[in-house]
Amino acid sequence: MATIESLCTPATDPLSAQLTDDDWAILDNVDSAITAGRDLKDWWASNQSTRVKLNNFPVARQIHRPDQNYGFLLNANLRSGMLPVAGVVQDQLFDFPKAPPGMTTDPEWTRGQLREFVLRHFMRLTSAQPPVKPRERPGIPSPDSPGGLGRRRSQQYGWGYEQVYYKLERTGEIGKFPESSRYDLVNLDEAGSKYQWVVFKVNIYHFEFPVDLAGKANGPKLVISMQQPVHAVMTPDFLLDEEKPGPGILGQYGYGYSVVPDPTYKTLFAAGPSQITNTIETLHFRVLDTGEVRAHMDFITPQPPRIVNFKPVEWSFQLADQISFGAASRLLAPLKRVLEGIEPELDPIYAGVRMADFLTLGLAGDEFSVTKEQLSKTLMTLHFTDVYNMFNLAASHFRMVADWTDTANLPEWAKRGTYGPGCG
């Protein structure tokens, strides 16, 4: 007889890779992420031209490229209740047809190029390898040799996408992509026909919080790297594949997703991308009738209730466990439970902001922008910068290939992508 638990567990695809407890911890959050994503998407559709437009602030100054960007901090009235949200919208040049003046360019040709690139290749080409030294040449020490002169594998640039889980449209079965096809991303237009949803893991590199130590541009900096993997579920309603959607636009293509929190990922940053819920992002591209291609991003996320996970009890026991070979947690388990029960729900960053404002009689907030609002704005700026760099990286890959529709003659890196083992 089937147990209640087995009846509640969705059927798995027989072709799926083995699902572990960690996988289920993420999969358990997918349905709620889809619901939250649709809720936010609807809210966005009805507010982006009204309340958001009336309550926005500029996010970034682009001195040499007058693109558009703005952010917002609003209370969103969702079906699930009121949620203070922050967001950023950016629209930037992706490609411009260089051609002699007076020569007839063919924007329709560009449209075909962009559709092929976005739906089949873009997600594989949002990352780049840093310069890699030739491996294992005679006379060159291994990366771990003491004199290796920093030959460790460096961080990637941009965003690295992997496909992780899926739900089949026909049978409703859930599965995990096998390791061999983890980087061989599905074409986006398959998302509706073959899959009900696909969960991607996005590794966002160089998501960095800079602190200017001297308070001046180009001065010394402390850089806090907040690189974290993000799981995000894409459903067909986030897919964009439209011809002539409006005046002056020949076509627009793109995708979006709702973020799925990963409870198994331990991090100090509560506001980090692996920890957040109720977050959507859309990445769209459009070809104008001039042949110009523009990239557009909308990002909406809750205003972070805390920045840092402050867990002095857990940290103390981790330290004690290291010294006592794990005995501390076992022997003092009751004490740990009691202490965790009375541990203050405190975020040292926000507490510091409030304290600074209190001690300076409001001067810190008024004159030095030491406010919770400024922190939210800073996080939006970080996201803007990350997307800006990723779009530019992908744009350079887009331009490198003469004809994206000529699939037989694509270079090997364009077919395989620039992320994943052996790529780049």
Next chain:
Amino acid sequence: MAADGHQTALTVEQTEAALAEARDLKAWWGRVEAGTAAVERFELFSAFPGGKPTWGFFGEAPVCGQTVPVMGDVGDYFFDRLRVPESSQRECAEWMTRQVEEFALRYWLRTQAWALPQPYPELDQLHPPPFLKSFSLAPLPDPELSGMANAQRYYKSRGSGRIGQFSASESKVIIDLRDLETTYEWITIDRSLLSFDLAFTIGGDNSLSVAVPMRTVMHLVLSADLTLNQRNPEPGTLGVFGIGVGLMKDPNAGPVALGPDKVQPGLELHSLRVLDSGEVRLRTVTIMARPHKLLDLSLDPIEWSLDAAERLTMGAAVQYTKPLRRVLGRIPAMGFRFDPVFGPARLLTRLLGKGVSEELGVAGEQFEKYILSKHAIELRQGLLGTRQTWLQVPDWLDSSSVPEWAKRGEIV
């Protein structure tokens, strides 16, 4: 003292010597490319998408009558391509050649620095006093800059041979390099490396790092015969246009003996090559004398004290320390200096043999390869960063479509 406050103590003799050395290096490099002179080649990096592997070399070049051990790096990267149907490609490639010629020779040196997107500053807000700036979360009013900022300093006129200095208002409007064929015999440029940071990192994914800008200024000399300006140089190539510079060693000594500002003789060639397919490729060639030292430290505690006094007084003590240094310089043992990196590396190589030293990663050549790698990365990033500027102007030959900041060489 130059207009922006940067101290230069270069002489005409040093400039012309650097120019003569760079000419010899360019001639030698021509023979290397033609296959009549040999170098020891090695790969620095695997190929990037759309590119070829970046490689380095060791060789011996005849420079001003002497044989100089040299090293260098060569990179070839994708820069741009025409994205038009094949039927229009040939016509467009000719047009692209004229575009690249204009950009590379007139505007490239003016646009090698750029402002990154900045957090939008709070308008109408008082700035905190300097000692409290570190505590402010307000976005900085000045933009963060990246790339390489060039300022032209001195020139020698053709014909009259007159040596002159560019005025402060002219310093960023780098001349059209074609003027080197008619107006100037040479010009000098000070190049500030804006992204040349020393970074220390701890931790893994969620790491902390401290980045300290090095504020390095390179001194360059340019002349017509170093400049790259050639139509149809070889089959399949419609044109090669770009910058050739001789490198001058900064006369100001310091504890670091090796750096972008410490190279002479040296030559850098940065070119944009237009292929008949309409593809534009960036090619960089750097040749520099192999270094004798990485650091140049004194064993003399009196010299340390003098250095400290000069640094603590921001140079104000120089008038007192200089005569003292002159007197101390006459004492033979006082001038002894050493290099804690290359010195032991050479000793180990001698003791253990080249093979073992290479296995341990402490052979002198490996330090040199590391330096070449670092140089190639910085140069690639700096020059490919100019693509953003190149791409946003629809027609470089139409002066009205070129932004004012690009014409003036002003970053902001």
